[in-house]
Amino acid sequence: GAGVSQSPRYKVAKRGQDVALRCDPISGHVSLFWYQQALGQGPEFLTYFQNEAQLDKSGLPSDRFFAERPEGSVSTLKIQRTQQEDSAVYLCASSLGQVNTEAFFGQGTRLTVV
Amino acid sequence: RKEVEQDPGPFNVPEGATVAFNCTYSNSASQSFFWYRQDCRKEPKLLMSVYSSGNEDGRFTAQLNRASQYISLLIRDSKLSDSATYLCVAFTWGGGNKLTFGTGTQLKVEL
Numbered sequence: 001g002a003g004v005s006q007s008p009r010y011k012v013a014k015r016g017q018d019v020a021l022r023c024d025p026i027s028g029h030v031s032l033f034w035y036q037q038a039l040g041q042g043p044e045f046l047t048y049f050q051n052e053a054q055l056d057k058s059g060l061p062s063d064r065f066f067a068e069r070p071e072g073s074v075s076t077l078k079i080q081r082t083q084q085e086d087s088a089v090y091l092c093a094s095s096l097g098q099v100n101t102e103a104f105f106g107q108g109t110r111l112t113v114v
Numbered sequence: 115r116k117e118v119e120q121d122p123g124p125f126n127v128p129e130g131a132t133v134a135f136n137c138t139y140s141n142s143a144s145q146s147f148f149w150y151r152q153d154c155r156k157e158p159k160l161l162m163s164v165y166s167s168g169n170e171d172g173r174f175t176a177q178l179n180r181a182s183q184y185i186s187l188l189i190r191d192s193k194l195s196d197s198a199t200y201l202c203v204a205f206t207w208g209g210g211n212k213l214t215f216g217t218g219t220q221l222k223v224e225l
Contacts (some may be wrong), residue, residue: 031211042118042201042215043158056212091157093213102148103213105157 002026004106006092013082018092021077021109032075034067034105035091043091049075050097054104082113117141120202120216127223133193135219137185137202144204144214147178149187150169152218153201161187194224 005024013019019061025032030051035043036059045059060067064082069075079086089110095103117131120137127133139147147164162169164185175188185202199218206212 033213040122042120042217045212045214048211050211097211102160105159107159109158 004092004104005096006090006106006109008109009107010110010112011045012114015083015113015114016081017112018078018080019082021079021090023077023092023094023106024077025073025075025092026104027073028096029067029094029104030097031095031103032069033093033095034075034077035093037089037091037108039088046077046090079111083112084113087111087113115140116217117214118202118204118216120219122217122219124220127192127221129192129223129225130141131223132188132190133192133221134189135187135200135202135221137187137216139183139185139202139204139214141204141206141214142183143208144206146201146205146207147185148203148205148213149174149176149185150201150203150215152201154198158215160203189221192221194223194225195220197223 007022032049034046037043047067048056049069064080066078089108091108093103093105149161151159151161152158164178166178168177173190177186201218202216205212
């Protein structure tokens, strides 16, 4: 596809359930970012991949959050034992990986934990 | 204190007005800066990069002051379609690259 694709677009999870969110970056993009955006807030950094290497996971809020990009393209963000405070939009972005190149965002996955 | 700070607004301005947004960043290691636009329930999209020399794109002018760690965006002749949230972004390049976003400034352009 031409852009960053995320699935599912919407996810409702019961508290305690595990969820997996998928990101298909733009082909050839080296850098991949995950962000969490709560209502009325800017996107908050979660983690960064350069190809398959997870170089920064400092933004992951707890050990319930796990991300992977095993082959350097598709990435999955997994949240275990979801809690209500995990409700947010999860945005994925990719870029060519150079200093001034644009990061392109997917439409996000809106997660609601009930 | 957040690494990138913006006034959340909202800024309510009449069509045709000039409006300015300011942003400060605290990480002096940040190398590149951007303004992104985010419409309601949509993903952020790049509006423009920000250079020390200042750059202009039509009605939009962005400026960076590295000494003061300050970034600005000026919108002239506001249109109804400019209504959105404007996100200030600092990029830090290194072993782990990071785009750090401000909270965003909401603009509402009214008739």
